[in-house]
Amino acid sequence: MIWNIWWSFLRFVSLLDDLTVYFSIQLGRCALLSFPILAAVLILRRGILRKKIFLKGMVWGIFLAVPFLGKLNLFYDSRWMCRLFMWWNDLCMVCRPARYGYVLCMAVSAAVIIRKRSNLHRMLHHMEKRYICGQEVFVCEMAATPFAAGVFHPGIAVPAVMIEQFGTEELEMILFHEKTHIRLGHLWYYLLWDVIRVLLWPNFLLSVCMREFREDLEDICDQAAMQEGGMDAYEYGKLLIGSIKILQEETPGGTAAFAGEKEYREVRQRILRITEYAPYEKRRVRILCVCALAVLAGIFLMIYGNSFPRYVKLMDMVVTNDAEEYWVLKDSGMLRKAVSADEEKVYIDRAAMDVVLREYGIEDSQFTLLFGGYEKLPGFGGNGNLVYVDYSGQEERLEIPYEDSDVYITARILKMI
Known part of the structure; x- marks a missing residue:
């Protein structure tokens, strides 16, 4: 409490x-x-x-x-x-x-x-x-x-x-x-x-x-x-x-x-x-x-x-490993196929994700994935979601539970102002 x-x-x-x-x-x-x-x-x-x-x-x-x-x-x-x-x-x-x-x-x-x-x-x-x-x-x-x-x-x-x-x-x-x-x-x-x-x-x-x-x-x-x-x-x-x-x-x-x-x-x-x-x-x-x-x-x-909209949804994602290296995954059709999410889980399609990881030269089997969020002004925004991905298995589709940051009223207030 x-x-x-x-x-x-x-x-x-x-x-x-x-x-x-x-x-x-x-x-x-x-x-x-x-x-x-x-x-x-x-x-x-x-x-x-x-x-x-x-x-x-x-x-x-x-x-x-x-x-x-x-x-x-x-x-x-x-x-x-x-x-x-x-x-x-x-x-x-x-x-x-x-x-x-x-x-x-x-x-x-x-x-x-x-x-x-x-x-x-x-x-x-x-x-x-x-x-x-x-x-x-x-x-x-x-x-x-x-x-x-x-x-x-x-x-x-x-x-x-x-x-x-x-x-x-x-x-x-x-x-x-x-x-x-x-x-x-x-x-x-x-x-x-x-x-x-x-x-x-x-x-x-x-x-x-x-x-x-x-x-x-x-x-x-x-x-x-x-x-x-x-x-x-x-x-x-x-x-x-x-x-x-x-x-x-x-x-x-x-x-x-x-x-x-x-x-x-x-x-x-x-x-x-x-x-x-x-x-x-x-x-x-x-x-x-x-x-x-x-x-x-x-x-x-x-x-x-001629002004920026109230917010712009961020479609790019960020991958970070234990060595604190990071890669910005630019929005693409393949990335959207590889990673999707609903209000409770993140879904990773292994075949599509393999293509994305090879494209950026990422060889780590364990990493964190930052996705979602929005931008209020260029360089200023919030509400990203972070999940830990264990990519060492062989599952064709990974399902990772997470807590959606949009559920918080404070996050929604900033987004809609």
Whole structure:
């Protein structure tokens, strides 16, 4: 009983080690690739997409595909890609601190983000609730810009000073702006960006560029709120400036606090973009969204079609003798005829096996045979089966019992991930 528990524990530890190898190799590659991809996105949004509010925001969607690039055939088939990335593959294979360090830093990054979100959620639920313009909102006592938070049950927080000094029309527009964020799914986008930052944590620029990401979504929200709220650029900009002025008056030192930031660095640029507002056709924006989703789906299909499968069954076998010499028996019709197996026994056909042994120059009458298993990535896999073969007899067909490694749940988990 104790031995069974011990072996189960060892298999579980082995599974965790294999998983760290598997994911650290892939995500490390993705993190390295994310640097040039991020550079391309920043160049696009500062260049040809500078005036394209909706396209500028949509281009960030390319990062949804980045964490799935780690199994591309290109990493092994291209010589220059091998030179650029194989060092990380080898490091994760042989160096436990490297692969465990990657996973540990992921866990730490996730813990930090979860703690920040939990603190914000806790802060919201300690705020007073009021109904304003028919909408239940959280009343924030500190001088912070209105914000929406929460994914499954989103809520809107508005500072008390704004509620006291703004009229109904201004408050309705403020709430409409935050509800537009919620309706457009921006809170989900922020969550997805946090997940990407955790998975690709070595690229610290993803956290640095969070400001640009939020800025682009804010521009989209401004455009949608002005269009659907029936407010022109002058009135909208005036409301924004009025909000900043109120918050500055309530904050010591004259600096307004903002949700998630200590100061709002892009107020001037945002107002300039608001002044450039022009009504847009909703139909064109919907078509643009459909095209963007189609492009993203096409990227995922290309990645899937040019990546290694979940696993590749290994058909080669390995023979080892007592002198620790080994031979790799390549998959062939004769080898398959010589060795076959079911869930309980290995069957060796002597006539066919004689041909295989002569082909490889193997003269030993006793040897071990390693067969089965699979490969998750080139050079990384598991679940082989080992049997001892006494070939000194004259039986035409040998039957050797063995324990199939696929019966263990830990082996099946790694195989199917």
